[in-house]
Amino acid sequence: MSTTMAALLLSRVSSMSWAKLGINSYQAARNAPPFRAGMQGATFVVSWCLCKPGFWMLIRQGFKFELLRPTGDQLQKMARFAGACRFVFNQALALQQKRHTTGDKKLSYAGLCEVLLEWKTDAATAWLRETHSQILQQSLKDLDRAYTNFFAKRAEFPRFKKKGVSDNFRFPQGYKLDQVNDRIFLPRLGWLRYRHSRGVLGTVKNVTVSQSSGKWFISVQTEREVEDPVHPSTSMIGIDVGVACFAATSDGTMIAPLNSFKKHQIRLRRYQRAMARKQKFSQNWKKAKARVQKLHSHIANCRKDFLHKASTTISKNHATVFVEDLQVSNMSRSAAGTAEKPGKNVRAKSGLNRSILDQGWFEVRRQLGYKLVWRGGKLTPVPAHNTSRRCPTCGHISAKNRKTQAHFVCVECGYEGNADVVAAINIRDRGLSIVKYEGQNFARIACEVSGAAMQPAAGTHRSDSDLASCLA
Numbered sequence: 001m002s003t004t005m006a007a008l009l010l011s012r013v014s015s016m017s018w019a020k021l022g023i024n025s026y027q028a029a030r031n032a033p034p035f036r037a038g039m040q041g042a043t044f045v046v047s048w049c050l051c052k053p054g055f056w057m058l059i060r061q062g063f064k065f066e067l068l069r070p071t072g073d074q075l076q077k078m079a080r081f082a083g084a085c086r087f088v089f090n091q092a093l094a095l096q097q098k099r100h101t102t103g104d105k106k107l108s109y110a111g112l113c114e115v116l117l118e119w120k121t122d123a124a125t126a127w128l129r130e131t132h133s134q135i136l137q138q139s140l141k142d143l144d145r146a147y148t149n150f151f152a153k154r155a156e157f158p159r160f161k162k163k164g165v166s167d168n169f170r171f172p173q174g175y176k177l178d179q180v181n182d183r184i185f186l187p188r189l190g191w192l193r194y195r196h197s198r199g200v201l202g203t204v205k206n207v208t209v210s211q212s213s214g215k216w217f218i219s220v221q222t223e224r225e226v227e228d229p230v231h232p233s234t235s236m237i238g239i240d241v242g243v244a245c246f247a248a249t250s251d252g253t254m255i256a257p258l259n260s261f262k263k264h265q266i267r268l269r270r271y272q273r274a275m276a277r278k279q280k281f282s283q284n285w286k287k288a289k290a291r292v293q294k295l296h297s298h299i300a301n302c303r304k305d306f307l308h309k310a311s312t313t314i315s316k317n318h319a320t321v322f323v324e325d326l327q328v329s330n331m332s333r334s335a336a337g338t339a340e341k342p343g344k345n346v347r348a349k350s351g352l353n354r355s356i357l358d359q360g361w362f363e364v365r366r367q368l369g370y371k372l373v374w375r376g377g378k379l380t381p382v383p384a385h386n387t388s389r390r391c392p393t394c395g396h397i398s399a400k401n402r403k404t405q406a407h408f409v410c411v412e413c414g415y416e417g418n419a420d421v422v423a424a425i426n427i428r429d430r431g432l433s434i435v436k437y438e439g440q441n442f443a444r445i446a447c448e449v450s451g452a453a454m455q456p457a458a459g460t461h462r463s464d465s466d467l468a469s470c471l472a
């Protein structure tokens with residue numbers, strides 16, 4: 001798999017949407033957010049109320065391609081640029097940490113850029129001048145964002161970068177993408193060929209060059225505005241993810257797991273042992289290491305391919321997908337515990353952890369989220385309790401309903417079925433009840449918007465009875 005599509009972010013154009021709808025009323029604008037939050041059927045009702053369809057959506061999408069046959073000079077330069085960016089990132093991180101211990105304030109991005117200029121004039125680090133200055137600034141920007149994410153509790157504290165691990169650098173401008181001739185111009189590197197496996201859509205915002213297991217790649221980040229899509233399907237399903245079965249849907253479809261890591265585990269272990277026998281940093285050790293890395297990236301590519309195919313199929317066929325609101329990061333947390341308080345079932349839990357992480361539940365949920373929105377659908381998490389124990393026909397909840405891991409038999413009414421599918425049906429039912437509840441609130445807001453659009457005569461006050469008649 002030479003290219004992978006990575007969706008980065010997605011947001012909606014709020015001010016434009018409402019301008020295009022022609023709503024000037026402050027009241028309507030105030031009511032706008034619940035609609036755009038993606039409530040079921042929102043587009044339909046709004047266009048019906050105001051007789052003018054059209055929300056606009058901003059899609060940010062990344063397109064990743066392998067670079068083909070870079071020259072020796074280009075390879076050398078790319079390795080050097082990645083190294084310089086890593087150096088700047090690590091130096092800046094060390095500086096920030098030092099300032100923290102001495103009680104100084106954290107430097108802003110602009111402050112870091114000034115320090116970078118000092119490093120460039122310093123004789124010891126004057127070699128930084130050989131690198132394109134903007135890519136160095138971009139790695140300072142990355143550090144700044146890493147801090148922001150840490151303070152917002154979205155990420156762990158930024159870590160020092162290691163050589164060979166996610167080597168990359170980013171050009172914010174100066175590139176030229178020539179799709180007709182399958183090539184791209186990058187500042188200081190010149191023209192490079194790439195594996196043109198798909199067309200790039202939208203305006204290019206930046207280009208990242210990265211290295212993985214000896215191959216170099218470009219990721220072209222783009223932005224484009226599309227009219228809010230309407231999903232071709234109206235179906236709503238629940239999905240249950242499990243270890244034995246990757247995903248079961250409430251309509252009875254089962255997707256078998258790929259377990260790419262498990263499949264290659266024996267070979268990987270053999271390669272790793274071979275590497276351990278070699279003398280460290282010798283030529284043979286380097287060869288053995290490359291073999292291990294290649295297998296690692298093969299495993300990762302198999303997994304990416306599988307997850308993308310699964311999430312694309314689901315998002316194409318169903319408009320609303322309900323999933324369990326599970327915290328994958330909590331579930332896969334190690335059971336080892338601390339020295340004073342050792343964890344229970346460490347071995348069993350670590351086996352489960354490995355299969356949870358191997359199957360990429362979190363990743364598939366993330367992909368489902370944006371792919372559904374792109375097609376006009378929606379991913380809705382629902383509370384997870386008792387979904388595997390509840391009978392979908394009579395509602396009886398009991399652990400005895402589940403005699404084995406795979407089979408479900410209700411002790412009250414005798415309903416039988418596959419345990420994973422039963423869980424998926426329960427998830428769907430719970431999701432539908434949430435949608436129904438939201439739908440009532442939604443109808444109320446829709447009434448308020450249509451009322452505001454009609455502009456009531458001065459001095460009149462709309463009472464709640466108007467809303468009641470709306471809901472009736």
Ligand SMILES: [Zn+2]
Nearest residue numbers: 391394410413
């Ligand atoms: Zn039952």
